[in-house]
Every structure is written in C-alpha cells, then in structure tokens.
Amino acid sequence: MKDKKRLLIEHECGKLPLLFARYADNGDHAALAELFTQDCILARPFQPDHPYHGRDRVQAIFRDRPPILVRHIVTNVLVEVISENEARGTNYLTMLSSHEGTTPPQPSGAIYVGGFEDHYVKTEGTWKFMSRYGMVALHQGGAMPNIPAPSDAARGLGEEELK
Numbered sequence: 001m002k003d004k005k006r007l008l009i010e011h012e013c014g015k016l017p018l019l020f021a022r023y024a025d026n027g028d029h030a031a032l033a034e035l036f037t038q039d040c041i042l043a044r045p046f047q048p049d050h051p052y053h054g055r056d057r058v059q060a061i062f063r064d065r066p067p068i069l070v071r072h073i074v075t076n077v078l079v080e081v082i083s084e085n086e087a088r089g090t091n092y093l094t095m096l097s098s099h100e101g102t103t104p105p106q107p108s109g110a111i112y113v114g115g116f117e118d119h120y121v122k123t124e125g126t127w128k129f130m131s132r133y134g135m136v137a138l139h140q141g142g143a144m145p146n147i148p149a150p151s152d153a154a155r156g157l158g159e160e161e162l163k
Helices: 003-026 029-033 055-064
Strands: 036-043 069-083 086-098 111-123 126-140
Touching (some): 003 029, 003 069, 003 086, 029 055, 036 055
Parallel strands (some): 036 126
16 A cells, blocks of 8 residues: 555544544534444443444434533554554544533543544444443542443344343
8 A cells, every 4th residue: 555545544544533522522412423433332431341333323422412522632643554444543532521511611520541442434425433442540639430330222232132
C-alpha cells in the first residue's frame, strides 16, 4: 500500500475517537451511533465486562442516560492500517463529568483515565467502528462509579446470541 493511502486511512480512522467524544459530550446520540457498523460491539470503560451489541444499543446508551455535563479528552491516538478496508487503533481517554447541572461551569467529580482499543472497518465507502473496548486505568477524586450491570436485552443480546 502506498504511503499516501496509508496516511489517509490513518487520518480518517484517527478522527473517529475524536468525533465519538464530541458527539458524546454534546448529546448527539444519533451522530454518535452512525460512527458504528450495524453489528458493532462497544464495551464502555466503566463496564468493560458488559459489552453492547449493535448500533441501536450503542445509541440507546447515550440517548437514554440522564443529562450530564461531560467532557472526554482523547489523546495518544494511534492507528495501525491492516488493509484498505481494516485498521486497528488505541487511544487514551480522560473523562470529567458533573451530575449537578448541565450548564457550564460546573464542579467536576472524579477524574478517570483509561482508553479504548478500536477495530475499524470501511463499509460503503466510510470508515466506522466495528468494535470499541474501553477500560479505566486510573481515577482520582472519587471512587469508581457503581453502575448496575445492564440486562442482556439492553446489551443487544437476544436469545439466539445467548445459546
């Protein structure tokens, strides 16, 4: 593969984690969901053992959560091109949020630092997330959130997948 083609793929895939952060922070759940393939997998950093399956489930996570003021800071984006239609990547994520209000400025709770391992595919001429596996490595200023495990139905696991 020519260097120019590789650089273009790296650039296009490298934008996806940044767009994910923007759409999550701005509450644009429809645009966020469009970054994923229909049959995607997303494991959230706070719940890495409970991945969600399917674009509709990814959209529901962000559509159905209570409004919060949140900022995702994405750094160290690295993309490895596998082929003209497939790439893998990693990136670091720092997240701050406030549940007290949605109008800035607000006091932040804890600071969480982790990252994602991403699998990108080109489908219908557009690069998308096939999978995102998140995790938290460090936190400061508070405990890890105690988020109840989502149901299998909420995660997009139907009876066919459970067998």
